[in-house]
Amino acid sequence: MKNLSYESVIKEIKRRLSIVSLIEAYLSLKRSGKNFVGICPFHDDKNPSLHVSEEKGLFHCFSCGAGGDIFGFMMRYNNISFPEAIAELAKRADVPLERQYRAPAREKSRANALFRINSLICKFYHKALLESQEGKEALNYLSARGISLETVKEFNLGYAPSSWDTLTRILDAKNIPLSMAEEIGLVIKRQNKDGYYDRFRGRIIFPIKDVDGKVVGFGGRTVSGEEPKYMKSEIYHKKSILYGLDRSRDYIRREKHAVVVEGYMDFLSLFRAGIRNAVATLGTSLTREHAIILRRYTDKVIVVFDGDEAGKKAALRVLVVFLPEGLKPLMVILPEGHDPASFIFEGRQDEFQKLLHSAAPILDFMIERNMRSFEEQKTSRSAAVKEIADVLSKMKDTIERSYYIKKTGESFGVREDELLSLLKFGDKLEGRISAKKPVNNDERLVLKTLLKFPKLVDYICEDDLIDIFPENEIKTVLEHIILNGFDDLSSLLFKFNDSSVQEAISEVVFLSDDVPDEATAWKLLKDCIRKLKLKRVEENLRVVRIKIDRAIAEKNNLLEEKLIKEYRDLIQEQKNIRGRD
Ligand SMILES: [Zn+2]
Numbered sequence: 001m002k003n004l005s006y007e008s009v010i011k012e013i014k015r016r017l018s019i020v021s022l023i024e025a026y027l028s029l030k031r032s033g034k035n036f037v038g039i040c041p042f043h044d045d046k047n048p049s050l051h052v053s054e055e056k057g058l059f060h061c062f063s064c065g066a067g068g069d070i071f072g073f074m075m076r077y078n079n080i081s082f083p084e085a086i087a088e089l090a091k092r093a094d095v096p097l098e099r100q101y102r103a104p105a106r107e108k109s110r111a112n113a114l115f116r117i118n119s120l121i122c123k124f125y126h127k128a129l130l131e132s133q134e135g136k137e138a139l140n141y142l143s144a145r146g147i148s149l150e151t152v153k154e155f156n157l158g159y160a161p162s163s164w165d166t167l168t169r170i171l172d173a174k175n176i177p178l179s180m181a182e183e184i185g186l187v188i189k190r191q192n193k194d195g196y197y198d199r200f201r202g203r204i205i206f207p208i209k210d211v212d213g214k215v216v217g218f219g220g221r222t223v224s225g226e227e228p229k230y231m232k233s234e235i236y237h238k239k240s241i242l243y244g245l246d247r248s249r250d251y252i253r254r255e256k257h258a259v260v261v262e263g264y265m266d267f268l269s270l271f272r273a274g275i276r277n278a279v280a281t282l283g284t285s286l287t288r289e290h291a292i293i294l295r296r297y298t299d300k301v302i303v304v305f306d307g308d309e310a311g312k313k314a315a316l317r318v319l320v321v322f323l324p325e326g327l328k329p330l331m332v333i334l335p336e337g338h339d340p341a342s343f344i345f346e347g348r349q350d351e352f353q354k355l356l357h358s359a360a361p362i363l364d365f366m367i368e369r370n371m372r373s374f375e376e377q378k379t380s381r382s383a384a385v386k387e388i389a390d391v392l393s394k395m396k397d398t399i400e401r402s403y404y405i406k407k408t409g410e411s412f413g414v415r416e417d418e419l420l421s422l423l424k425f426g427d428k429l430e431g432r433i434s435a436k437k438p439v440n441n442d443e444r445l446v447l448k449t450l451l452k453f454p455k456l457v458d459y460i461c462e463d464d465l466i467d468i469f470p471e472n473e474i475k476t477v478l479e480h481i482i483l484n485g486f487d488d489l490s491s492l493l494f495k496f497n498d499s500s501v502q503e504a505i506s507e508v509v510f511l512s513d514d515v516p517d518e519a520t521a522w523k524l525l526k527d528c529i530r531k532l533k534l535k536r537v538e539e540n541l542r543v544v545r546i547k548i549d550r551a552i553a554e555k556n557n558l559l560e561e562k563l564i565k566e567y568r569d570l571i572q573e574q575k576n577i578r579g580r581d
Contacts, residue, residue: 164201295325
């Protein structure tokens with residue numbers, strides 16, 4: 001919560017200081033159209049490549065990629081930390097920094113008010129599930145999926161009636177300010193008219209609780225097949241929330257490991273089947289905050305993935321988040337087409353337990369994967385080794401690290417000292433110019449559109465959509481926006497005071513053409529997402545083709561048949577995506 005008050009200080013400083021005058025104190029700027037340009041101080045610049053926009057409050061260099069807001073400029077130019085830059089600029093803007101100490105008390109009472117509202121709404125939804133006619137159908141739906149009445153009661157599951165104003169009227173009758181309910185994403189203001197309407201309609205409601213069991217938000221799953229399948233309200237402290245942790249933390253301590261699954265249904269099915277040391281991420285990627293929370297209870301975390309390519313990619317992302325926090329991530333990949341809920345539903349809990357017992361370190365999986373991709377000549381030895389070295393350098397446990405350095409060296413026939421020289425410790429100091437990677441235009445456009453029309457974020461909240469984006473800074477920002485929403489550029493930059501992400505943001509804001517209105521933006525967004533989806537299918541097709549060749553060479557008919565089916569499915573998926581508009 002300290003961040004919020006910090007954020008308001010930052011906004012005030014930005015409001016008072018002009019980025020053009022600030023940068024002009026260090027180098028000369030010339031007007032060029034709407035912007036200003038100057039010789040970039042961050043690389044050996046011959047022609048003015050540094051662009052500064054007063055309107056956007058950003059600078060960006062189109063040669064070396066340096067970019068950000070006034071704080072970013074100060075940090076870079078004077079080689080100081082983010083708090084130092086704030087202190088310095090607060091002085092110049094005459095903004096008292098003490099203000100941050102007054103905010104927490106206010107914040108606290110506001111948080112308490114939100115919890116009270118949430119708990120009231122939670123009771124309302126729960127009652128609607130148990131007692132209304134519509135609720136009965138939802139209960140049937142749940143029980144058909146193996147969620148018993150007992151579990152419904154234990155986890156306070158609820159139902160949001162399908163009418164437009166049931167919740168709105170209840171809140172109104174209880175004198176709860178609807179503006180507050182709007183803030184937490186449960187009602188929506190009517191356009192061009194007074195009043196509000198319910199955001200969740202005709203959905204099964206999963207109250208999301210923090211580790212102390214306080215309701216911090218809600219997830220809603222459609223019963224009628226309406227899109228999106230899942231949606232969430234605003235969630236308090238969302239980056240650190242793991243569904244079910246309030247119930248499972250003691251089991252995690254006792255079992256000395258945690259099982260991480262994706263959805264509410266996965267969690268509830270496992271819980272019912274007696275696997276109680278689980279938590280769910282609710283369709284979002286694991287964050288550093290999740291890692292920090294889990295570490296309080298155990299250092300061994302088994303992440304359960306679906307057996308598709310996206311799941312495997314997500315596995316690698318877990319490494320990057322967990323290793324620096326000293327956690328040992330292991331993984332289980334379920335058979336194709338399964339998730340934990342469907343597995344348990346088929347009565348295969350013993351098999352599931354066996355899979356958990358045989359979970360392998362994600363790092364081993366990565367080494368094996370890179371080994372394969374090197375053997376199949378899809379990647380060079382040095383690229384394959386470099387990717388592993390990057391992950392190893394994030395590893396906190398030095399003994400484990402030595403073990404993996406040895407293992408990687410042996411697998412790839414690389415000397416240990418060569419490997420050691422590849423490990424870059426203190427990741428922050430990455431070379432600016434060499435680190436710049438060209439970024440695909442579609443992702444950029446998606447980000448640009450969402451920054452301009454934050455409301456559209458809701459439309460792309462499909463659960464696994466984030467997986468179609470390649471791993472880079474743009475994805476980091478998108479993930480953040482999808483998870484937390486977006487209110488303004490300055491708080492977004494504040495969240496990422498790491499230079500490479502700031503660069504990506506400033507580049508996107510500067511580069512892309514302006515999107516005139518929401519309708520155009522929506523069309524553009526759909527188009528970009530379609531292209532990205534196609535690209536992913538094409539990638540998958542390539543991989544399957546290679547696998548088929550291998551199966552043929554190995555005369556493995558069964559596998560070949562299975563892969564050909566997979567190939568056909570992908571072709572069908574490709575057709576579906578192509579034919580969608
Ligand atoms: Zn530059």
